[in-house]
Amino acid sequence: MKKILSLCVVMIVSLWAVSAFSQTMYWEITEHSTDLDILREEISEYIESGLVPVGISYDNMQLHVLYIEAPDLGVDGWYIEWYDTPNGLQNGITDMMNEGYMASGITYTGDLFYVLYIYLDHGATAWQLVPSAKNLNAVQNAIQPYVNQSYLPVGITSLGREYWTLLVQIPETTVQIWLIESYAANSQVLTRNIDGNIAQGYVPWGFMYRDNEVHILYWGF
Numbered sequence: 001m002k003k004i005l006s007l008c009v010v011m012i013v014s015l016w017a018v019s020a021f022s023q024t025m026y027w028e029i030t031e032h033s034t035d036l037d038i039l040r041e042e043i044s045e046y047i048e049s050g051l052v053p054v055g056i057s058y059d060n061m062q063l064h065v066l067y068i069e070a071p072d073l074g075v076d077g078w079y080i081e082w083y084d085t086p087n088g089l090q091n092g093i094t095d096m097m098n099e100g101y102m103a104s105g106i107t108y109t110g111d112l113f114y115v116l117y118i119y120l121d122h123g124a125t126a127w128q129l130v131p132s133a134k135n136l137n138a139v140q141n142a143i144q145p146y147v148n149q150s151y152l153p154v155g156i157t158s159l160g161r162e163y164w165t166l167l168v169q170i171p172e173t174t175v176q177i178w179l180i181e182s183y184a185a186n187s188q189v190l191t192r193n194i195d196g197n198i199a200q201g202y203v204p205w206g207f208m209y210r211d212n213e214v215h216i217l218y219w220g221f
Contacts, residue, residue, distance in 0.1 A: 025198050026051075026069040029190070029207070029214075031062045034109070036082060039063065043080065053078060055155065055217070056105040056116045059209035063107070063114065066207050077101070077119035082112045089113045093127055097168075103127055105206055106155040106166045116155075124168035126151075131162045139163055139180070153178050155206040156217050166206070177220035182213045190214060 028051075032042050043053055046067055052075050055066035079101060083089040093103050096117050102124045105116035128151060132142035143153060146167050152175055155166035179202070183189045194204050197218055206217035 023199050023201055025203070027067060027194060027198070027204055029064050029066050031064050034058075034063050036080070040080060043078070047078060052118065053080075053116055054104055054118070054205050055207045056080075056107045056114055057157070057207050057209045057214075058107045058109045058114070060110075063109075064207075064209065065116070066105075066204060068204065070203075073120070075118050075120060079117040079119075080114065081117075082114045084112055089115070089129075093129075097124060097127055102154075102168055103166060104154050104168075106164075107157045107208070108159050108164075124170050126169040128167045130165050130167060131159075132165070134158070134161070134163045139165065143167060147178075152219070153206065153217060156180065156208045156215060158208065158210060174221055175219045178218065179220070180215055180217050182210075182215045185209065185212050185214050190216075 030046070032039050043065060046053065046065075050069060050071065051067035052070050052073055053065050053067055057064050057066075079096065081092060081096070083092050093115060096115075097103065100123050101117040101119050103115055104118045106129070107114050128146050130142050130146065132138040143151070143165050146169075147153075149169065150171045150173065151167040151169045152173055153165050153167050157164050157166075181193065181197075183193050194216060198204070202218040202220050204216050205219055208215045
């Protein structure tokens with residue numbers, strides 16, 4: 001049974017053309033090594049097969065990456081890096097954004113921050129990492145001022161008792177709504193619910209393992 005974690009919030013701003021996504025989409029969540037060199041090799045193999053890495057999470061044992069098949073997205077490159085301090089994270093994301101990469105996923109393993117980047121023709125112009133309590137109203141209230149400024153939630157993770165949302169500013173986005181849902185960490189439950197939301201026009205992007213649940217961040221066009 002799924003549980004709604006966040007309201008479906010209408011964005012005042014109108015990422016890319018709606019035609020870039022359809023109501024059928026191949027996706028998968030794959031387990032990966034925490035060794036950065038091995039991780040990069042493994043992700044590269046998936047990219048060569050035509051998949052785009054859009055989310056990353058840690059389940060207290062291994063890293064997991066969410067891939068979608070989106071040939072019209074216009075991804076020209078990707079990168080993944082880890083940071084061991086908040087200052088390193090701040091400077092690292094800013095440096096990558098200045099080089100044209102968009103931070104598209106984040107996870108915290110307890111001692112390291114892993115950040116996933118993709119390079120797009122129409123990239124982001126700014127970013128924020130916003131903390132909140134782990135409830136619907138707190139997440140919405142924390143990020144809504146940024147959403148009103150054309151920021152889009154792209155990644156979710158948790159640190160201690162706080163929920164952290166990674167947002168990037170994309171002035172020309174056509175994303176109209178976002179939502180976060182949580183499901184039991186069961187492959188059949190995940191498949192049924194994610195496929196159901198895709199059929200309604202949503203695109204799975206960020207995600208997070210927490211306890212026995214998986215939280216999925218969606219965009220709607």
